[in-house]
Amino acid sequence: MSELEDGLLEGRIAVVSGVGPGMGRDLALVFARAGADVVLGARRADRLDAVASEVEALGRRALAVPTDITDPDACATLVETSERELGGVDVLVNNAFAEDPFVSIEDGGVEVWEQVFEVNLWGTLQLTRCAVEAMRRRGGGSIVMISTLSTRVVNPLLGGYAASKRALMSASQSLALELGPVGIRVNSIAPGHIWGPSLEWYFEKLAKQRGVTPQDVYEDIAGQNCLGHIHTSEDVARAALFFASDRSRAITGQTLDVNAGRYFH
Amino acid sequence: MTLLEGTVALISGVGPGVGRSTARAFAREGAAVALVARSSGFLDEVADEITAAGGRALALPTDITDESQCRAAVDRTVSDLGALDCLVNSAFRPGAQTTFLDADLSRWRKTFKVNVFGALRLTRAAIPALTQRDTGSIVFVGSMAMRRARSADADYAASKAALYTAAQVLAKELGDRQIRVNTVVPGWIDGPNVALYVDWQSSSRSVAPEEVRAEIESGIPLGRIPTPEEIAEAIVFFASDLSRWVTGQGLDANGGEYMH
Numbered sequence: 001m002s003e004l005e006d007g008l009l010e011g012r013i014a015v016v017s018g019v020g021p022g023m024g025r026d027l028a029l030v031f032a033r034a035g036a037d038v039v040l041g042a043r044r045a046d047r048l049d050a051v052a053s054e055v056e057a058l059g060r061r062a063l064a065v066p067t068d069i070t071d072p073d074a075c076a077t078l079v080e081t082s083e084r085e086l087g088g089v090d091v092l093v094n095n096a097f098a099e100d101p102f103v104s105i106e107d108g109g110v111e112v113w114e115q116v117f118e119v120n121l122w123g124t125l126q127l128t129r130c131a132v133e134a135m136r137r138r139g140g141g142s143i144v145m146i147s148t149l150s151t152r153v154v155n156p157l158l159g160g161y162a163a164s165k166r167a168l169m170s171a172s173q174s175l176a177l178e179l180g181p182v183g184i185r186v187n188s189i190a191p192g193h194i195w196g197p198s199l200e201w202y203f204e205k206l207a208k209q210r211g212v213t214p215q216d217v218y219e220d221i222a223g224q225n226c227l228g229h230i231h232t233s234e235d236v237a238r239a240a241l242f243f244a245s246d247r248s249r250a251i252t253g254q255t256l257d258v259n260a261g262r263y264f265h
Numbered sequence: 266m267t268l269l270e271g272t273v274a275l276i277s278g279v280g281p282g283v284g285r286s287t288a289r290a291f292a293r294e295g296a297a298v299a300l301v302a303r304s305s306g307f308l309d310e311v312a313d314e315i316t317a318a319g320g321r322a323l324a325l326p327t328d329i330t331d332e333s334q335c336r337a338a339v340d341r342t343v344s345d346l347g348a349l350d351c352l353v354n355s356a357f358r359p360g361a362q363t364t365f366l367d368a369d370l371s372r373w374r375k376t377f378k379v380n381v382f383g384a385l386r387l388t389r390a391a392i393p394a395l396t397q398r399d400t401g402s403i404v405f406v407g408s409m410a411m412r413r414a415r416s417a418d419a420d421y422a423a424s425k426a427a428l429y430t431a432a433q434v435l436a437k438e439l440g441d442r443q444i445r446v447n448t449v450v451p452g453w454i455d456g457p458n459v460a461l462y463v464d465w466q467s468s469s470r471s472v473a474p475e476e477v478r479a480e481i482e483s484g485i486p487l488g489r490i491p492t493p494e495e496i497a498e499a500i501v502f503f504a505s506d507l508s509r510w511v512t513g514q515g516l517d518a519n520g521g522e523y524m525h
Contacts, residue, residue, distance in 0.1 A: 004267070004268060004505070004506055004507060006267055173524045176486055176521045176524065177486050177521065178486075179486075180485070180486025180487045180488060180520070181486065181487075181488050183487070185487070225440070226436050226437050226439075226440025226441075226512050227440045227441075227443060227445070227510060227512060228440060228441055229510070231509070231510040235509055235510045236510075238506070238507045238508075238509070239507060239511060242502045242507050242508070247498040247499075247502060248499070248502070248518075249495060249498075250491035250495035250498075250499075250518045250519070250520055251499065251516070251517070251518050251519075251520075252486055252487055252520065252521035253521040253523075253524035254516060254517050254521075254524060254525060255525070256511065256516055257511070257514050258508075258510055259510070259511075260440075260510045260512065261436050261437070261440050261445075261512040261513045264433045264436070265514060265515070
């Protein structure tokens, strides 16, 4: 399958935020296989270093830059490092996010939502603004926002997360309008359930609650998808690759739902 | 370029616009292509071009409103190219371009006969062959007409909207066979239709053609009218495994003119 990505980002420099063991890692590896050098931002240096080694093993350059996107100076440093060490920024994937603490607004108060917005909206916009300046110097670029099915299907106790991602989606459309004339495209990917350790943990919890096996829970939830399957973050990264690459050069301001047919937009 | 290496695609509506660009893009990515349109002359030209460049192409003149011709086209594809992995429904008939009050509804039916029922006939004929493979992809081509209502466009807009909805229903029905169904929704597409519109506006409003074109471009954030080649790239994406877990979705390729 790796030949799929062949050459789609040849010679490009991609900045990926929120790089840990999940989606961020897959974005970095898929983009590296597509020919990009990658700049990895996240708070934990040990996780960044691990992914950077994997990227380098693929023969691409990788920079690990510990970054808290809620810190404007850290965002500037991430982008400056990319420009100084690799020569610029062509692609930014905003993958960093704060999870909802699973509490209602009545119990948690507005402060809980504010904390989520601090990362998902304000931090993301801060990093985006830094990257846009660098992209302008390159004469264009592509920004991909990792959104969520929660913006489409409302779930209890996920209000802050959903609202922050909806706000980001709307902001992304404004950015697409504003940045189109300088050749910077802005699109979003809205993934549904993603198979991995945290969903596995959640299914085990549900299974105990329901008195069934985790496999029963999987079949129930995967069965709500047309394709009867829950895909991985690597599968989502491949769709993000299309928006990152020039293949989508006529597309901006759009959102693609990658959810195995769970929900149609 | 290998996004579609080893696959076979059947592409309807192979005329000088999106259909031809799609055929070329699929061949570039390694797909063998069966090309469908009503008349053979242009099909042969495109097929010859692809074959000369080292690809595999089959010209299959077909009236998609005729079920037996649809079946024959699919049968020929499978017998000559070995299988069918992807169907691209880009065949369409332009609308009557009359307002509802002036409309001859029998002419409107003809729009639906091709755009909805023709596409669905070809799709139904293709499903058994698509089912034979581990995965399959069906791509429909929508239109900005269904996103942005204009006067005197109801038959065309409604036909594409109906097809969009049908695609989502098919995504539900065919998901358990791992057949994905998605729609690319183009905005303006550079070519003869833009030229016609520009000439018409230019003469009816007595403004320079360049001015009319600049008006269109000024409404597009990316500042230019997308080309058929660029629409074809979105179709390639839905045909490829890059979108392996995407089904029932629409993707607007319009330079950001409107955002869905």
